Amino acid sequence: MSKYLTILVMAMMLAMGEAHAQVSVSAKIDTSMMLIGDQTNFRVEASFPDGYKVMLPVMADTVSRGLEIVEAGTVDSVLTDGIVRISQKYVVTNFDSGWYAVRQLPFAILDPNGNTDTIYSEQVYYGVMTMPLDTANANAICPPKPMAEAPFKISELVPYVKWAMLVLLVAAIVALLVYVLVKRKRNEPIFAKPKPQEPAHVIALRQLDQLKEQKLWQRGLVKEFYSSLTDIVRVYLNGRFGVQAMESTTAEIMQMTKNVPEIDKDLRSNLQDLLERADFVKFAKAQAEANENEASFAFVEHFVLTTKPVEQLRDDEDAPEGEAKVEQNEKTE
Numbered sequence: 001m002s003k004y005l006t007i008l009v010m011a012m013m014l015a016m017g018e019a020h021a022q023v024s025v026s027a028k029i030d031t032s033m034m035l036i037g038d039q040t041n042f043r044v045e046a047s048f049p050d051g052y053k054v055m056l057p058v059m060a061d062t063v064s065r066g067l068e069i070v071e072a073g074t075v076d077s078v079l080t081d082g083i084v085r086i087s088q089k090y091v092v093t094n095f096d097s098g099w100y101a102v103r104q105l106p107f108a109i110l111d112p113n114g115n116t117d118t119i120y121s122e123q124v125y126y127g128v129m130t131m132p133l134d135t136a137n138a139n140a141i142c143p144p145k146p147m148a149e150a151p152f153k154i155s156e157l158v159p160y161v162k163w164a165m166l167v168l169l170v171a172a173i174v175a176l177l178v179y180v181l182v183k184r185k186r187n188e189p190i191f192a193k194p195k196p197q198e199p200a201h202v203i204a205l206r207q208l209d210q211l212k213e214q215k216l217w218q219r220g221l222v223k224e225f226y227s228s229l230t231d232i233v234r235v236y237l238n239g240r241f242g243v244q245a246m247e248s249t250t251a252e253i254m255q256m257t258k259n260v261p262e263i264d265k266d267l268r269s270n271l272q273d274l275l276e277r278a279d280f281v282k283f284a285k286a287q288a289e290a291n292e293n294e295a296s297f298a299f300v301e302h303f304v305l306t307t308k309p310v311e312q313l314r315d316d317e318d319a320p321e322g323e324a325k326v327e328q329n330e331k332t333e
Helices: 002-022 160-186 200-214 222-241 249-256 265-283 291-308 321-332
Strands: 023-030 033-035 039-049 054-056 062-064 067-080 083-093 098-102 106-110 118-121 124-129
Touching: 023 124, 039 106, 062 098, 200 222, 200 291, 222 265, 222 291, 249 265, 265 291
Parallel strands: 033 124
Antiparallel strands: 023 039, 039 083, 054 106, 062 067, 067 083, 098 124, 106 118
C-alpha cells in the first residue's frame, strides 16, 4: 500500500514540475544604474501554455523598498503557437542613492486541472547615484537661482473682473429690491425728488402760529404751553446754530450760546428768563400770569425774527437783465 502511495506522490510531483517547466516568469528594470530622481521602466512578464492562467503581481505604489511607482501601464497579452505571453510596464523612480535589490515577485498559476501554485521571479539589482560634481570647476556648486518673475498679462485679470462685475450687479439688484420694498412699506413714491429742507426760522414761525391757534394757556394748560414753546426754541437753536439744545439743561444751553455772535447780551438774558420760567412751570408747578405768557410768546417770536439769516439782495449789475428790470420797475412804482 505504501509503495502505491509513493508512486502516486512522485507522479504528482513530476506533473507539477512539468507544469512549472512550461511556465516562465521574469521581472526586469531597464537600467542597472539610474540618476537619483530619474524615471525608468520596470516590467513583469509571464509565458505559459494556452489553458493555463497566470496572475501578475499586484503592486499599489511601490515595487520594492525605495522603488516608487509613478505610473502603471495596462496588461498586454499575446498568443503565439499555443503560448500566451502577458506583460505589464511600470514607470518607476527612486529618490535615495545606493544599491537596491528588488524582492522576488509572486506569480499565481492555475493549470487546466484546477491545481494552483506560485512561482517567484528572480531578484533584480540596480543602483541609484547622485548628481556627479565637477571638481575641476570652482563654480560647479552654485546657490539657488532667484525666483523668476512671470510677466503680467491683462488677460489674467479678465476672469476676476467678470466675477467682480457680476458681484456688483447682484449687489445693486439686491439693494434696489430692498429700497423698493422699504418705499412700498412706508407708502412713499419710489423715485420722488427729495424736498428741499426748510430754514429753521420758517419752521419755528409756522410752529408758533400753530401754538397760538391752540390757545393752551388760555385753557389752563400752562405747562403744555411752556413745553411746546421751549421745544420750538430748542429745535430752532439746533437748526439755526447747531446748538444741541434738545437734551440739554438751561445752564448748558446758555453756555453753548455764549459765543454765538447773532445772540447778543439782551437776547441771552431774555432767553435765560424764558427757559427758567418754563422750568419753574414744568417742574415746580409754578403758575405764570397771563401777561408773562404773552410776553414769553412774543419774545420767542422776536428772538426768531431777530436771529434768522439776513437775506441779501443782489445789485442790479449782478442780477440777470430780466430781474434787474423788474426790480427797477418796483423802485419806480
